[in-house]
Amino acid sequence: MDMSSLKNPLPKRKKGNRLLMSFAKQISEAGFDKEPSVLKLVLAICHDNNYKIRMDGALFFKDYL
Numbered sequence: 001m002d003m004s005s006l007k008n009p010l011p012k013r014k015k016g017n018r019l020l021m022s023f024a025k026q027i028s029e030a031g032f033d034k035e036p037s038v039l040k041l042v043l044a045i046c047h048d049n050n051y052k053i054r055m056d057g058a059l060f061f062k063d064y065l
Contacts (some may be wrong), residue, residue: 017057
């Protein structure tokens with residue numbers, strides 16, 4: 001969770017995002033109901049300042065949906 005923080009440099013944030021996205025794909029919707037903080041983190045990625053990070057969020061939802 002700390003790797004995708006705004007305080008970290010871009011390469012570390014992208015790696016953290018990939019870890020979070022793979023975790024979110026594994027737990028699916030039942031996991032989102034049990035652990036809503038994962039979905040909040042994914043949505044935070046979609047609202048990031050950097051367009052490369054936002055693109056990761058959009059690609060996640062493209063694959064997920």
